[in-house]
Amino acid sequence: MEKSNLQYVEPEVSQIKFKQEISDFHKVSNVWREKGVFLIHENQPVVEFMFTTPKLRPSAIAFAVRIDFSNYDIEPPSLKFICPFSKKTLTRQDVLAHFIQVKMPDNVNPLVPLQNQIQQVDLLQGLPNEIPFFCIPGIKEYHDHPAHTGDSWLLYRKKGEGSLGFILDQLYTYSIAGISSYQVSYNIGFLQQIQIPKIQTPIK
Numbered sequence: 555m556e557k558s559n560l561q562y563v564e565p566e567v568s569q570i571k572f573k574q575e576i577s578d579f580h581k582v583s584n585v586w587r588e589k590g591v592f593l594i595h596e597n598q599p600v601v602e603f604m605f606t607t608p609k610l611r612p613s614a615i616a617f618a619v620r621i622d623f624s625n626y627d628i629e630p631p632s633l634k635f636i637c638p639f640s641k642k643t644l645t646r647q648d649v650l651a652h653f654i655q656v657k658m659p660d661n662v663n664p665l666v667p668l669q670n671q672i673q674q675v676d677l678l679q680g681l682p683n684e685i686p687f688f689c690i691p692g693i694k695e696y697h698d699h700p701a702h703t704g705d706s707w708l709l710y711r712k713k714g715e716g717s718l719g720f721i722l723d724q725l726y727t728y729s730i731a732g733i734s735s736y737q738v739s740y741n742i743g744f745l746q747q748i749q750i751p752k753i754q755t756p757i758k
Contacts, residue, residue, distance in 0.1 A: 561599070563625040572598050572623045575718040582719075590616075590730055591722060594638065599623040601718070604638050605651075605725065609734045616730050617651040621721060622694075630707050630716040632694040635686065647682035653728045677728055690724055692716035 561568065576596060579586070583593065588608065595602035604618045618638035623631050635644045657673040679699075680686030687695030692715030697707045707716070714720050 561624050563628050568599060568623065568626055571626050575623065575626075576601065579718055579722075586722065589726055591726060594618070595620075595641075599626065602636065602638075602641070603722065603725075605730050607730050607733050610736060616733070617649060619725065621718065623718075627711055627716060630692050630694045630697060630710075631718075631721065633688050633721065643685055645683050646678065646680040646686040649678060649686060651678075651729050653677040653688065653725075654732075655728055688725070690715075692720055692724075 579593065586592075590606040590608040590613070592604045592606065593601060594604045600620060600622050602618060602620045605616045607614050607616055615638055618636050620634045620636045620641070620643075621631050622634075635649045636642060637644060637648075653676065655675040655677050657675060659672070662668065677689045678686050679689045687693065687699065689696055691697070691705060691710045692707075694707075696702055697705065710716060
């Protein structure tokens with residue numbers, strides 16, 4: 555398992571804040587379980603969660619994340635996508651889940667079909683062979699990115715972004731919340747047996 559970030563904030567302060575975040579989670583852990591979100595590891599300042607698809611039969615593991623609360627809340631938490639079995643940090647190409655944010659236009663043009671005006675934003679950013687980051691305020695990698703130098707963590711620090719509940723909610727909302735069915739495709743070749751079905755989970 556990877557080491558957490560270098561701790562420079564007074565350890566007792568970070569410990570209190572971390573325990574509060576975990577305590578708030580455990581109060582509603584049954585609600586998260588029903589949504590398919592499971593706490594699979596907890597060792598201050600790091601927690602790991604597995605996101606599954608409870609609406610599907612059979613259910614599947616969609617993805618897993620490691621959230622590092624080192625130096626919280628002088629810094630926002632760090633978030634990495636990991637393999638739930640090996641706990642290895644994944645590159646963008648290895649994260650198979652989709653994180654799509656749908657944005658409505660500020661001004662709707664009545665002459666253009668609405669579906670052509672809706673913008674879909676991929677919240678998981680990074681090149682295929684890079685470690686990706688979840689592109690929302692309240693995540694360390696978001697605020698550390700050069701493109702977001704004008705969007706300081708201090709603007710969000712006391713507003714709830716960066717809390718464990720907020721991060722889990724964002725991950726859930728833009729991924730497994732919209733998965734309700736499997737899409738199965740068959741590849742059939744001439745005089746060949748049917749290949750193993752490829753299962754895709756579309757966002758609805």
